[in-house]
Amino acid sequence: MSPAEQAVAQERIALAKAGSAEAWGELYGQYAPAIFRFCRRAMPTREDAEDATMDIFIKVRQKLSQYDATRPFSAWLYTVAANHCWDLLRRRKLRQDLETGEVENMPLEHPDPGQLERLIERRTGQEMRRALDKLPARSRMALVLRYYAEMSYDDIAATLGVRRTFVGVVLLRARHQLREILEGQGGARLAAGGAT
Amino acid sequence: MIHFDEMACLLYLEGQLDPQRSRELSAHIKECALCRDLLHALQHETILLSSALTEDNESMPARLASERARSLPSWVWTLAFGAFAAGAYWFWTDGIAPWFNQLSSAGFGGTDMFSMIVFSGAFWEGWSDMIDAIQIGALILAVIVAIGWIRRRLRGPVAIAVIMAALLFALALPQQAGAAEVRRGRSIQIPAGEVIHNDLVVTGPSVRIDGTVEGDVIAFTRSLTVTGHVTGDVIAFAGETMIDGTVDGNVRVFTRSVILQGAIEKNVTAFANSIDLVSKANVGGGMIVFAGEADLDGKMQRDLLGLIGRTDLEGVIGGQTWIRGGSLTVASGADLRGPATFEGAQQPVVESGAKLASPIRMELTQEMQRTRRSTARVLFRAILGYGGALVVGVLLLVIFPGFFRATLREAGSIGLPIGVGALALITGAFLLVLGVLLLIVGIGAGVAGVMAYAPILYVAQVFVGTWLGNLIMGQPPEVTSAVVARMAVGLLIIRVAGLIPFLGGLVWLAVFLWGTGAVLLGFHRMSRAESAPTAPLPA
Numbered sequence: 001m002s003p004a005e006q007a008v009a010q011e012r013i014a015l016a017k018a019g020s021a022e023a024w025g026e027l028y029g030q031y032a033p034a035i036f037r038f039c040r041r042a043m044p045t046r047e048d049a050e051d052a053t054m055d056i057f058i059k060v061r062q063k064l065s066q067y068d069a070t071r072p073f074s075a076w077l078y079t080v081a082a083n084h085c086w087d088l089l090r091r092r093k094l095r096q097d098l099e100t101g102e103v104e105n106m107p108l109e110h111p112d113p114g115q116l117e118r119l120i121e122r123r124t125g126q127e128m129r130r131a132l133d134k135l136p137a138r139s140r141m142a143l144v145l146r147y148y149a150e151m152s153y154d155d156i157a158a159t160l161g162v163r164r165t166f167v168g169v170v171l172l173r174a175r176h177q178l179r180e181i182l183e184g185q186g187g188a189r190l191a192a193g194g195a196t
Numbered sequence: 197m198i199h200f201d202e203m204a205c206l207l208y209l210e211g212q213l214d215p216q217r218s219r220e221l222s223a224h225i226k227e228c229a230l231c232r233d234l235l236h237a238l239q240h241e242t243i244l245l246s247s248a249l250t251e252d253n254e255s256m257p258a259r260l261a262s263e264r265a266r267s268l269p270s271w272v273w274t275l276a277f278g279a280f281a282a283g284a285y286w287f288w289t290d291g292i293a294p295w296f297n298q299l300s301s302a303g304f305g306g307t308d309m310f311s312m313i314v315f316s317g318a319f320w321e322g323w324s325d326m327i328d329a330i331q332i333g334a335l336i337l338a339v340i341v342a343i344g345w346i347r348r349r350l351r352g353p354v355a356i357a358v359i360m361a362a363l364l365f366a367l368a369l370p371q372q373a374g375a376a377e378v379r380r381g382r383s384i385q386i387p388a389g390e391v392i393h394n395d396l397v398v399t400g401p402s403v404r405i406d407g408t409v410e411g412d413v414i415a416f417t418r419s420l421t422v423t424g425h426v427t428g429d430v431i432a433f434a435g436e437t438m439i440d441g442t443v444d445g446n447v448r449v450f451t452r453s454v455i456l457q458g459a460i461e462k463n464v465t466a467f468a469n470s471i472d473l474v475s476k477a478n479v480g481g482g483m484i485v486f487a488g489e490a491d492l493d494g495k496m497q498r499d500l501l502g503l504i505g506r507t508d509l510e511g512v513i514g515g516q517t518w519i520r521g522g523s524l525t526v527a528s529g530a531d532l533r534g535p536a537t538f539e540g541a542q543q544p545v546v547e548s549g550a551k552l553a554s555p556i557r558m559e560l561t562q563e564m565q566r567t568r569r570s571t572a573r574v575l576f577r578a579i580l581g582y583g584g585a586l587v588v589g590v591l592l593l594v595i596f597p598g599f600f601r602a603t604l605r606e607a608g609s610i611g612l613p614i615g616v617g618a619l620a621l622i623t624g625a626f627l628l629v630l631g632v633l634l635l636i637v638g639i640g641a642g643v644a645g646v647m648a649y650a651p652i653l654y655v656a657q658v659f660v661g662t663w664l665g666n667l668i669m670g671q672p673p674e675v676t677s678a679v680v681a682r683m684a685v686g687l688l689i690i691r692v693a694g695l696i697p698f699l700g701g702l703v704w705l706a707v708f709l710w711g712t713g714a715v716l717l718g719f720h721r722m723s724r725a726e727s728a729p730t731a732p733l734p735a
Contacts, residue, residue: 033256041249050257058609091598111202113233120241128248146210147242148249153212168207175206175241 013073017064028057031074035081041132041144042085052088056081078149082141082159089137119182131181139174146171199231200224202238209238376411384417388424395428403434405441412445420451422458429462437468446481456494464496473511482515499534509550526550582691589658589683593676603718607663613713617656620649620712649712656711659718661686 009030015023035056039049060080067076132140138160145151145159157164200208200221207213208221225232376395383402386392390407396414403417405424412428418435422443429445437454439447446462454466457474463481469488473479477494485502492500492511499515507519510527517536524538528549536552538544539559546556593600606613665682668689690707694700 032260033252036256036260037250037252037254040254046254046257050260053260062608091602111234111237113230113237116234116237117240120237120244123244125248125251125253128244129251129253132248143245144249147246153210168203168210168212171210172203172206175245178245 009073010069013064013067013069016061017067024061031077032057034074035077038078038081038144038148039085041129041148042082042141043088044133044137048088052081052085056084059084075151075155078145078151079155079159082145082149082151082155086141086159089141092137116179119179123182127182128178131178134181135174135177138170139177142167142170143174143178199228202234205231205235205238209235209242376414386424463498475511493529524556526552526556532556578691578695582687585654585657585661585687585691586680586684588655589662589687590680592655592658593679593683599718602721603659603714604662604666606717606721607659607710607714610710613717614706614710615713616716617709617711617713620652620716621709652712652715653708655715656708657687657690658683658711659714660707660711661688661690664689 012023012027012030016027032053036049036053039052039056040046043049043052060077063080067073132143135143142156142160145156151159153164153167156167156170160167160170162170204213204217204221208218213221221231225235376397377392378397379400380398381400384398384400384404386396386405386407386409388406392407392409392411394409395411396405396409398413399416401418403415403419404421405413405426408425408427410427413422413426413430413432415430415432415434417432420432420434420436421438421440422430423440425442425444427444430439430443430447430449432447432449432451434449434451435453437449437451439454439456439458439460441458443458443460444462446465447456447460448465450467452468453470453472454468455472455474456464456477456479459478459480461480464479464483464485466483467486471485471487471490471492473483473490473492473494473496475493479494479496481496482498483492483496483500483502485500485504487502487504489506489508490502490504491508492513493508495512495514497514500513500517500519502519502521504519504521506522507524508527509517509525509532510529512531512533513536514533516534517532519537520539522540523542524540524544526532526544526546528547531551533551533553535554535557537557537559541560543558544556546552662679662683663686665684665686668685669682690703693703694707696703
């Protein structure tokens with residue numbers, strides 16, 4: 001975002017904070033598509049994503065006075081969205097598989113780079129998204145936070161409620177799970193195999 | 197050669213590896229093709245992931261398209277409200293309004309409509325013939341609710357199978373049996389010698405039954421006279437009622453004045469300004485009387501229970517007598533064969549010659565005492581009510597923390613929960629009437645639904661109170677005691693505000709609407725959360 005665009009955005013935020021419905025409408029129009037897409041990636045169904053988007057903007061409007069203008073607005077918005085979605089998912093008890101104990105089982109072997117390249121080359125976005133949809137909630141959320149919302153490891157740790165040092169492990173584990181899904185049932189176990 | 201593991205490679209790519217290790221890895225990959233290739237592969241994977249996640253492959257749904265649309269109630273609520281409004285209108289025009297018209301033409305105002313529905317419903321088992329339209333409406337409503345519930349709980353083919361099975365079951369149910377005979381007119385007379393082999397429903401300014409009715413008689417009229425024979429019950433909403441014939445069943449009357457001088461085999465229930473049981477009358481059972489004044493000179497074989505302003509007893513009472521009211525005179529001809537109790541401000545007058553099984557037990561109710569006691573009672577009840585609500589609130593918080601948080605969050609959006617609460621109130625009232633009507637045709641589910649409304653109404657104050665506490669004391673930290681403290685403060689404010697005359701009523705109304713809305717929305721959120729499909733675990 002250019003400095004001029006940033007200035008416009010900041011002005012909109014200030015006006016919306018002061019209660020301008022018009023400015024709020026413009027902010028909504030600017031950020032709603034990205035937040036909807038975020039929710040669509042993080043939540044299991046489209047309906048969930050729609051509901052979550054609506055709820056997130058209700059929250060954002062209520063909390064707008066708490067926004068610290070020195071931070072990028074989109075980062076703050078993604079933090080609110082991430083907390084909301086993760087809170088919903090957590091309430092759905094999708095965390096059975098997410099105990100930190102499993103992190104210990106994380107394979108640290110060197111996968112075969114050639115095999116990995118072959119696995120991911122010529123993959124379409126749709127194939128990847130389909131595989132992402134099959135991931136357990138925390139793994140999917142971790143990937144969305146990092147590679148969609150581009151959140152820092154600190155923010156991811158805070159959102160997911162894990163220690164910062166585990167964020168890398170969670171991300172790597174999510175990648176392994178994704179590869180397993182991409183491989184399909186009959187494929188070779190690339191994720192855990194390979195040279196050491 | 198020792199390679200760097202995949203974790204280190206990923207952290208290196210993400211800029212999260214510590215500087216020392218980072219330098220080592222940089223140096224290592226210059227010489228190690230394997231680690232270099234792995235880095236490339238991981239980077240490729242990152243790019244693929246990012247592009248798959250950020251790709252704009254789906255358009256925004258219409259309901260999210262504009263912020264303005266978002267603030268409107270969702271189509272579900274709009275549709276539900278529309279359906280209920282249409283249902284209520286239809287229910288009123290087809291079910292209630294014709295009765296109102298008949299009542300008006302029979303000389304009644306409509307003020308006691310509800311009690312009439314309730315009482316006549318409770319006393320008469322033949323409603324089913326009269327309220328087909330309501331039944332159908334109720335069934336449609338029940339089916340809609342059931343389908344909504346099933347859709348939420350079950351999915352796909354299972355839901356379809358359940359609905360189909362339910363429909364088959366409904367079709368297999370037997371049809372309701374025969375209809376009552378209905379007569380309308382300015383002056384209705386069943387002459388002596390005429391026999392009606394059915395229940396009889398009559399509406400009109402004047403009704404006279406000299407003949408025989410082999411069934412129940414339901415009358416909405418200004419003046420009802422029965423000199424003939426009724427083999428079932430007589431249920432009357434009438435200006436004046438006179439029973440001079442024989443009734444094999446019960447007599448239930450809601451009337452200005454009633455004169456009973458015939459033979460009634462079973463019991464009498466009377467809501468009346470005045471009731472006169474003349475000396476030749478004989479009631480085979482007991483009597484329940486709510487009346488301004490009562491002259492009871494005839495015989496009743498069993499108990500008398502009365503809330504009566506002025507009572508003159510000169511007849512025979514075979515069982516117990518319990519009367520609460522202003523005054524009681526037991527005349528010389530009276531014969532009370534069971535124990536008698538009178539609750540009132542004045543001593544009962546017992547004339548000499550009156551036969552009593554035992555002296556009349558007197559419970560004096562003095563106004564002063566009552567006032568003092570009632571003030572103390574109001575205070576006691578207020579404290580008890582406050583404590584009770586707080587205990588319920590704490591239990592909710594401890595046992596169902598997720599639901600508590602969800603509901604509290606819903607309460608925070610104020611407008612929506614109040615709207616939903618108001619809708620629930622309308623729906624609740626609608627279902628209450630429907631439930632009462634359905635009770636007689638044998639479906640208790642409607643009533644059960646209404647019963648569920650009561651606890652929701654009760655816990656409404658907990659959430660509004662906690663919200664209020666949060667408003668005053670600030671958002672609590674994630675500590676139960678802090679939430680409880682806010683709940684206690686908020687509930688106290690509501691309870692105290694609720695004691696203010698008139699304004700208190702409005703406060704409670706607002707709390708009920710707001711809180712029930714929040715609770716229902718909380719349920720909605722929780723049910724969505726629980727019924728959502730679980731993401732499959734990787735093998």
